[in-house]
Amino acid sequence: MMRRIRTIYSVLFWVATVHLAIAQNANNKAVVIRTANTSLVYKVDNDQVIRQCYYGKAINENDVAGIQLTSLDAYPAYGKAYVNEPAFRAVHADGNLTTELAYVSAETQVQDKNITLTRIRLRDRHYNLSVTLCFKAYQQQDIIEQWTEVVHEEKKDITLFNFTSSQLALRASSYWLTSFYGNWASEMNMKEEQLTEGIKTIDSKLGVRTNQFAHACFLLGVEGPAEENSGTVIGGTLAWPGSWSMEFEVDPLKNLHILAGINPYASHYVLKPKEIFKTPALLYTISHEGKGGITRKFHTWSRTYGIHKGDQPRMTLLNNWEATYFDFDEKVLKQIIGDAAGMGFDLFLLDDGWFGNKYPRNDDRAGLGDWDVNKKKLPNGLDSLLREADRKKIKFGIWVEPEMINPKSELYEKHPDWAITAPNRAIDVSRNQLILDLSNPQVQDYVYNVMDNLLTRNPGIAYLKWDCNRYVTNPGSSYLPADRQSHLWIKYTEGLFAVLKRMRQKYTDVRIMLCSGGGGRIDYGTLPYFDEYWISDNTDALDRIFIQWGTTHFFPAMGLASHVSVVPNHITQRSTPLKFRFDVAMSAKLGMDLQPKDMSPDEKEFSRKAIQEYKAIRHIVQFGDLYRLLSPYEHKRAAMMYVLPDRQEALVFSYLLKKEIYGNDQVLYLHGLEPTKTYTLKEVNKSPQYSRISSLEGQKFTGAFLMTYGVRFQMYNEFESVVFRAVAE
Ligand code: DGJ
Numbered sequence: 001m002m003r004r005i006r007t008i009y010s011v012l013f014w015v016a017t018v019h020l021a022i023a024q025n026a027n028n029k030a031v032v033i034r035t036a037n038t039s040l041v042y043k044v045d046n047d048q049v050i051r052q053c054y055y056g057k058a059i060n061e062n063d064v065a066g067i068q069l070t071s072l073d074a075y076p077a078y079g080k081a082y083v084n085e086p087a088f089r090a091v092h093a094d095g096n097l098t099t100e101l102a103y104v105s106a107e108t109q110v111q112d113k114n115i116t117l118t119r120i121r122l123r124d125r126h127y128n129l130s131v132t133l134c135f136k137a138y139q140q141q142d143i144i145e146q147w148t149e150v151v152h153e154e155k156k157d158i159t160l161f162n163f164t165s166s167q168l169a170l171r172a173s174s175y176w177l178t179s180f181y182g183n184w185a186s187e188m189n190m191k192e193e194q195l196t197e198g199i200k201t202i203d204s205k206l207g208v209r210t211n212q213f214a215h216a217c218f219l220l221g222v223e224g225p226a227e228e229n230s231g232t233v234i235g236g237t238l239a240w241p242g243s244w245s246m247e248f249e250v251d252p253l254k255n256l257h258i259l260a261g262i263n264p265y266a267s268h269y270v271l272k273p274k275e276i277f278k279t280p281a282l283l284y285t286i287s288h289e290g291k292g293g294i295t296r297k298f299h300t301w302s303r304t305y306g307i308h309k310g311d312q313p314r315m316t317l318l319n320n321w322e323a324t325y326f327d328f329d330e331k332v333l334k335q336i337i338g339d340a341a342g343m344g345f346d347l348f349l350l351d352d353g354w355f356g357n358k359y360p361r362n363d364d365r366a367g368l369g370d371w372d373v374n375k376k377k378l379p380n381g382l383d384s385l386l387r388e389a390d391r392k393k394i395k396f397g398i399w400v401e402p403e404m405i406n407p408k409s410e411l412y413e414k415h416p417d418w419a420i421t422a423p424n425r426a427i428d429v430s431r432n433q434l435i436l437d438l439s440n441p442q443v444q445d446y447v448y449n450v451m452d453n454l455l456t457r458n459p460g461i462a463y464l465k466w467d468c469n470r471y472v473t474n475p476g477s478s479y480l481p482a483d484r485q486s487h488l489w490i491k492y493t494e495g496l497f498a499v500l501k502r503m504r505q506k507y508t509d510v511r512i513m514l515c516s517g518g519g520g521r522i523d524y525g526t527l528p529y530f531d532e533y534w535i536s537d538n539t540d541a542l543d544r545i546f547i548q549w550g551t552t553h554f555f556p557a558m559g560l561a562s563h564v565s566v567v568p569n570h571i572t573q574r575s576t577p578l579k580f581r582f583d584v585a586m587s588a589k590l591g592m593d594l595q596p597k598d599m600s601p602d603e604k605e606f607s608r609k610a611i612q613e614y615k616a617i618r619h620i621v622q623f624g625d626l627y628r629l630l631s632p633y634e635h636k637r638a639a640m641m642y643v644l645p646d647r648q649e650a651l652v653f654s655y656l657l658k659k660e661i662y663g664n665d666q667v668l669y670l671h672g673l674e675p676t677k678t679y680t681l682k683e684v685n686k687s688p689q690y691s692r693i694s695s696l697e698g699q700k701f702t703g704a705f706l707m708t709y710g711v712r713f714q715m716y717n718e719f720e721s722v723v724f725r726a727v728a729e
Helices: 002-010 013-018 061-066 290-306 330-343 381-391 410-414 441-457 482-506 541-551 578-585 601-623 703-708
Strands: 030-034 038-044 050-057 088-091 101-110 115-124 129-138 143-152 158-163 166-171 175-183 186-194 198-204 214-222 233-238 244-250 255-262 269-271 282-287 317-319 347-350 395-400 461-466 511-515 532-534 561-564 589-592 625-630 637-643 649-656 678-684 700-702 720-728
Touching (some): 088 143, 143 158, 166 233, 166 282, 175 244, 198 214, 233 290, 330 347, 330 381, 330 601, 347 461, 381 395, 395 441, 441 461, 541 578, 561 578, 578 601, 578 720, 601 649, 700 703
Parallel strands (some): 317 347, 347 395, 395 461, 461 511
Antiparallel strands (some): 038 050, 101 115, 115 129, 129 143, 166 255, 233 282, 678 700
16 A cells, blocks of 8 residues: 555656656756646757656646656657657658657647646658647646647648557556457456556557447556556546557556557558648546546546536436337337336437338348338328327437448438448448448538438437447448548548537537447547447346446446346346346436336336436436445445535445355445535335345434445345435435
């Protein structure tokens, strides 16, 4: 413990002691990026190279002079003596392979009470090429948003081969990387490993919905594995839904270089004179309260800046996907709408299968692209469903997958050239579909118009589920010229952003769920346009505990849609109690994905009450600070809690993942409470059969007691769960 505390302050001072050979003098210019509790210090050496010298707890202005120069290049370019992985590599108009960047200037503007923008301009020593390192510093949340802008005025085009958003460098005795990986129905698993000399790369080359196998998020434990509540941890995530890459290189001097940005793989970019190439941003922060500190900083930031309308509560909903799949008609949907309203849901969400006439969408083989209402299933159009929802006083949402096209569609018959595919190759479908080429402005207009027509003709639509069920293979664009094909990955993403931006300008109030056959797409580049995310198609409550555990390290529960579904679960075949399924879904944004008419009257009644209870506690889940108490990766009991910022209310979730015949008595040491306040404990979503905490119900304890002595109760059965609230007087 002592060792960790000592290192908290000293991680990056180490840099200096190791590299005293660097030429320096007292007048070396310093550029400091500050947030309320952290400082990131750069210094310009005597040769005008800018070096990263410190990132850690806030440094007093007068003490900055004491920070020593390091050899850690702020943005290393391929060329001169740099032999590690470069942040930047370009081939100049005359064929020169090297770049030498020298410091030109730095300026900081105060954008508002919370945000400063610092721009550090570098320029090649010979060529008319400038690279600007940009930093938005969010004061209260301690988040830094860093990106890079490249522009040149060489005589002809230059080609960019490496163009990271940032390079963070540090020196410590050991580095521990946690990365997030998975696959369909098993997203956001976490794995920690010690970094050794060489490069560890986590990346995605998938182009679109790029998070299927890995997420552009990392946690870095400094001087030891990352702990939950103590120790220095750096956390970062890339705001970009396209192909991405993060490289962690430990060099022979044991410095760590973290390079993050667009994946340069098959993606070299030809840059015209005066065109500005702007990379996406890496968002990062440093915590001295372990991983928990990283999470809370990101969540608070996200609610203000990261996701759409992050200051507003989210609705509960019933989705008909697992209830009917493609097999429904107006009568069935009206019955579900009625039942959903009866149970107290805020919204009914109509999923896939409602469109296509020449090629009806009766399964996943046809119809994508033809967004007209299927006349056979819904002869009275959406209007009749919207009116029914209105009558039942429930809002209405609808599924779309506007970036995709089935070859079996009228759209494909008209515009086969709009699909991404390589020339002279057979088309390579996945889930029987291809991806529309959003690098093409005509396709962008088409996708925008699809959404615009749907929302204008049906003003009652309050919610969209925006799906995206495949990644790119066989890449090729019939719009981009032959010598710009490698731009596809970047231009697609820019095209997507252009459509989303246009949509949001007109439709600010429609709630939109970001869905990609589960968690194939979740990032802070896309989320400013979206209110919610469907992180996995796997609704099994046990698996969801792990998936949601990983996801909420960076993305807040307020947008994390989590649905109660039937047992045995359609994907895992596992059966868990209804209370357990609710208690897992209630720890995020509660929804349901089943046919209500198949529930027993008791189950319906339980659900009705649970939904009512969720509505009473959702402000704590959606706006509270998350504290993780017991990790499902380490214990048979998993537990976490949310605490409102004023510490008046907290909500604790505890799940038993495996049967314990003699009882599991792991203590829940609560966190984040006000030590001097008195809290009353109240169970939430009680089982009709028994309570594990009846002796604590209604009891009063100080915050100090709940945090030091903890809350003690036994749990026995596999998939048993206890949720309770602590309310201050
Ligand atoms: C994948 C989504 O994740 C599911 O929830 C559902 O919407 C299907 N697509 C529909 O095709």
